[in-house]
Amino acid sequence: MKLYNSISKKIEEFIPINPNEVTMYFCGPTTYNYAHIGNARPAVIADLLFNVLTEIGYNVKYASNYTDIDDRIVAKALEQNKDALEISQFYIDAYVKDLKSLKVKKPQFTPKVSDTMDKIIHFIEELIAKGYAYEIGGDVYFDIDKVENYGIISHQKKEELIVGARIEENSDKRNPMDFALWKKTTTGKNWASPFSSGRPGWHSECVVMIQDVFKSNLIDIHGGGSDLKFPHHENEVIQCSALHNTTLANYWVHNGMIKVDGAKMSKSLGNVLFISDLVEKYGGNQMRWFILSSPYRLELILNEETLNNAVNEFNKVQIARRQLKVKLRLNHIEKNNVLNELYSKFLNELQNDLNVASANTVIFELIKKINQELRKKEFDIPLLQSYEYTLDKMLLVLGYEMEEIELDKVDFELFKAWENSKANKEFEVADLLRNRLIQRGRL
């Protein structure tokens, strides 16, 4: 497996810490609203990465968190006179449903900030005790001047970052680059701590949840959107580096942003597209195909044309698969489990930093072979059986959820009657029968 690593900015051979095991974490959503299509991309990419790693023999342990405490959540809670965690749970449920519609499997671990609070507070105490953080008026900040290796994710020099740093309202910080670990507040949901009543900073949460889930200060893969490189991931690394002298993860992977007609999705532009709306309009598998249609590290442009492109491509695969299965079942031919040689070609492409475009090329190669074989008067049964098995396996690795097609008595009768009426040139009857078969998803 080859993976692009944001630390080295190169595609590297993936070598896990333990030979047959992979530990992986992707930053999950802050649950203050319904998930938009941009939120889906890292989840789909992670799901694919999980599948590929599993397929090539690794035992993958995958975690993705819910940031269920945040100023925006608290604001919404106050507005609606509800508990912040109630708001979070509502959007977590919606998010889970959205991801399911995109055929994303639930990670084995889905830690929440609110469940990890004691450990987060303890972690901040430890940073203070070791001299990497300081408290001012109940707030706690990480002291950027105490560390040297700041910038390994974003590849920016500390001095340059200081130039770019915006002037902040809190001028008590020793250095404008210092970031909050704990914020004192009694407005809305808050937790008691040795520093003050308040809420934790975003950057500490992920570190602690990773350590809590994996019981380790170093995991294999950490991912998220490229907009999280700085400051979020940079700050995760520096805390872990200060305390444990690790980069938290050996491989940092970042996906590019989704752009709507060339513009970044934002509330102010009013172009935020929710997963549920898109899935309803274009279909879940189709939206997954769309998300995977562009190299994961680059930006993905969403517009009418690119969406239709994805829908047409997926449907082409789906139609060929259905025709293949119907043909085999009509002839009472069972499934077998013989892999076509195309499969290894397919898997190799995915092992090259998830090159889905090239993997899809192999799928289309297979689709063409299937269509050609189906057209023949006398078809090669073992060949078609292996095509069926191979195609299903490919689609499974890419994570599509395909309907299994089994024919019942009614189907057999309909097909027989359809053929008869065509032979007898009773075309009106034939068309009725054909429509029924289409309705049943057999044509």
Added chain:
RNA sequence: GGUCCUUUAGCCAAGUGGUAAGGCAACAGACUGCAACUCUGUCACCAUCGGUUCAAAUCCGAUAGGGACCUCCA
């Protein structure tokens, strides 16, 4: 101002030194009772300029365009 990514046909894209995969769309045929599906065919001076090389989309340099990040952000 700093850091980084990107530019291949109408669209999505593969390709990382030996002279352009695949898909969508379009068009033309074939198949078909009609339609859908399918099959066959057509469709690229690889942003520009310069350099290295026997050989460059691929390496180097410059220019131009598009974009991201620099404490809200997937």
